[in-house]
Amino acid sequence: MTQITVTVGATITLQADSMANGGEAVGRHGALVVFIQGAAPGEVVSARVVEVRKTFARAVVVDVIEPSPDRIAPPCPYFGACGGCQWQFLDYAAQVRLKGEILREQLRRGLRLSEADLTAIIVPPAAMRDPWRYRNVVTVEPTVERKPAFHHLHSAALVAIDHCPISQPTISTELARLSTDGITDETTIRTSDVESAVSFSAHERRTVYQTLLGRRFRVSGGAFFQVNTRREARTNHSTLSMAEVLARCVLDGLALSGSETVLDLYAGVGVFAILAAPQARRVIAVEEVPTAGTDARFNAAAADLDNVHVHVHKAERFMATFAERVDAVVLDPPRSGCDAGVLNGLLRLHPARIVYASCDVATLVRDVRALSGLYQIESVRMVDMFPQTYHIEVVAVLTRREPNR
Numbered sequence: 413m414t415q416i417t418v419t420v421g422a423t424i425t426l427q428a429d430s431m432a433n434g435g436e437a438v439g440r441h442g443a444l445v446v447f448i449q450g451a452a453p454g455e456v457v458s459a460r461v462v463e464v465r466k467t468f469a470r471a472v473v474v475d476v477i478e479p480s481p482d483r484i485a486p487p488c489p490y491f492g493a494c495g496g497c498q499w500q501f502l503d504y505a506a507q508v509r510l511k512g513e514i515l516r517e518q519l520r521r522g523l524r525l526s527e528a529d530l531t532a533i534i535v536p537p538a539a540m541r542d543p544w545r546y547r548n549v550v551t552v553e554p555t556v557e558r559k560p561a562f563h564h565l566h567s568a569a570l571v572a573i574d575h576c577p578i579s580q581p582t583i584s585t586e587l588a589r590l591s592t593d594g595i596t597d598e599t600t601i602r603t604s605d606v607e608s609a610v611s612f613s614a615h616e617r618r619t620v621y622q623t624l625l626g627r628r629f630r631v632s633g634g635a636f637f638q639v640n641t642r643r644e645a646r647t648n649h650s651t652l653s654m655a656e657v658l659a660r661c662v663l664d665g666l667a668l669s670g671s672e673t674v675l676d677l678y679a680g681v682g683v684f685a686i687l688a689a690p691q692a693r694r695v696i697a698v699e700e701v702p703t704a705g706t707d708a709r710f711n712a713a714a715a716d717l718d719n720v721h722v723h724v725h726k727a728e729r730f731m732a733t734f735a736e737r738v739d740a741v742v743l744d745p746p747r748s749g750c751d752a753g754v755l756n757g758l759l760r761l762h763p764a765r766i767v768y769a770s771c772d773v774a775t776l777v778r779d780v781r782a783l784s785g786l787y788q789i790e791s792v793r794m795v796d797m798f799p800q801t802y803h804i805e806v807v808a809v810l811t812r813r814e815p816n817r
Contacts, residue, residue, distance in 0.1 A: 627711075759786055
């Protein structure tokens with residue numbers, strides 16, 4: 413195929429063929445692969461080139477020539493400028509379908525799984541009924557006019573906002589107040605389980621509480637907690653948030669009977685450790701952020717659980733010397749995935765089950781590949797924790813391979 417030269421700033425016509433991990437559609441300009449921000453598979457678009465490399469380019473849609481039937485009008489006035497959402501132009505059912513296709517393709521290519529293998533392990537996704545007003549935390553920065561702002565989608569510029577349609581209503585109320593009153597520093601707004609919102613600067617330490625599956629958790633300052641906590645009716649007549657759906661997937665994957673020792677790495681404020689504790693003999697939780705580790709200890713004590721033991725360490729340093737027998741492991745690492753020291757420690761301990769909650773499919777696949785000599789995938793389920801964005805949350809259950817007889 414003839415190589416056609418493109419330059420940054422040029423406007424080109426492209427047909428989008430598929431959706432890549434990372435939320436951009438994929439097309440070709442001659443032999444050059446082009447990743448297209450703002451396009452849906454099947455569309456013909458006019459796009460401005462923003463980056464050119466040897467083997468690929470990136471472009472941003474400026475006009476849709478032939479729209480996809482999945483394209484809708486984004487309801488947020490900031491969409492396209494604000495970097496918080498990337499997929500508001502897609503019907504929600506299409507968002508879920510595309511995330512499932514991305515997951516399937518990443519597993520197929522990264523782990524060399526057949527279609528039959530993929531069909532056997534991929535569980536139908538868990539999605540929201542109403543994919544709006546779900547976030548329980550946002551962080552904004554001040555503009556020169558002291559307005560709260562998010563970062564621009566395509567640059568380091570700031571986009572002033574006074575509400576956010578994917579955030580819980582009390583956050584939008586607080587954003588409107590801050591837009592009027594003004595801010596002078598980076599500010600975080602968090603909601604609590606009593607449906608109030610608090611805002612605090614990066615230099616302050618504030619505490620909120622969140623409830624998951626009947627357990628209440630203290631969350632201090634910058635400690636991590638799952639963002640999607642708005643409950644809604646589910647098809648089985650229960651009322652659950654996506655964070656609770658995720659937690660149930662993790663607990664089901666552990667398959668505890670009451671006699672197991674569980675290791676929870678990247679434990680945060682202790683959510684999975686504390687929820688698993690009533691069904692386990694002992695739970696060891698490891699978290700590197702001191703405030704989150706303190707919260708985890710507090711939350712275990714508040715739940716009257718004496719079988720949860722919290723260690724404040726980097727997971728890889730903890731695993732370098734940890735030698736106890738464990739039956740099951742929970743992994744919930746950051747987007748970068750697990751450190752090699754963690755994976756080597758798991759291969760050394762070889763627990764019967766590993767449940768991996770991942771917010772990045774590519775690093776999940778990388779880590780599962782590193783464990784594949786001793787482990788096989790029992791199931792993979794996408795839990796749509798982040799509607800209107802390309803981010804994919806997945807729970808993978810790994811089981812220890814039986815030795816050849």
